[in-house]
Amino acid sequence: MQNAALKILKALEKNGELTLEEISALIPRRIGDHRDFYVLASLVTIGYVDDDKMPNSNEPKIIDRKEGLLAREYFSSHNAEQSASYENWVWQRIGATTLREQPFSLTGKGSLFLSEYRSKQFERLFSLATGILVGIVVAVIGAYVRVELGKL
Numbered sequence: 001m002q003n004a005a006l007k008i009l010k011a012l013e014k015n016g017e018l019t020l021e022e023i024s025a026l027i028p029r030r031i032g033d034h035r036d037f038y039v040l041a042s043l044v045t046i047g048y049v050d051d052d053k054m055p056n057s058n059e060p061k062i063i064d065r066k067e068g069l070l071a072r073e074y075f076s077s078h079n080a081e082q083s084a085s086y087e088n089w090v091w092q093r094i095g096a097t098t099l100r101e102q103p104f105s106l107t108g109k110g111s112l113f114l115s116e117y118r119s120k121q122f123e124r125l126f127s128l129a130t131g132i133l134v135g136i137v138v139a140v141i142g143a144y145v146r147v148e149l150g151k152l
Contacts, residue, residue: 004028004039009048009114012106021100024078034068034075034086040104041070048110052103077102 007026012018029036043049045067069089076086077099083092084099093099106114 005043006117008040008043009106009110012049012104013111013114017103017105019101019103020074020078023104024074024100034072037071037074037078038067040074041067043110044070044104046109047107048113049104050107 004027008023011023011026023040024037027036027039040049044051072086072089073084073091076084076089077091077093080091080099082094082098083090085091091099093102097103
């Protein structure tokens, strides 16, 4: 089974942009509450995925947003229209798109991560194949040498 974070990143890379509703369909529901959405909140917090919200100029670093609050927001908003509430928090979206239609996209940092992931995966497979090939060649040469030494 593939990691949920990798599924989200690959889907964003393939489609360019996905809504919260589409991303929530990729997240496995193990617990059934906001804790399932920590994977998406983590991807946003570390900068691999970006949403369409403007940064708050009063915040010293936008990247320091709390993952727990983001997870609660995404959980409550993944199927909501204009307003959602969860655990005494309320989120609203005014405009043409609903909460569940808010777009997410892959950042350059996320794209670099996927490229690095793929190259590491290729290197592992290449090393494994090389090791198997060397083992076969050594076994064949060893058998040949034993046969030739047996003839002497």
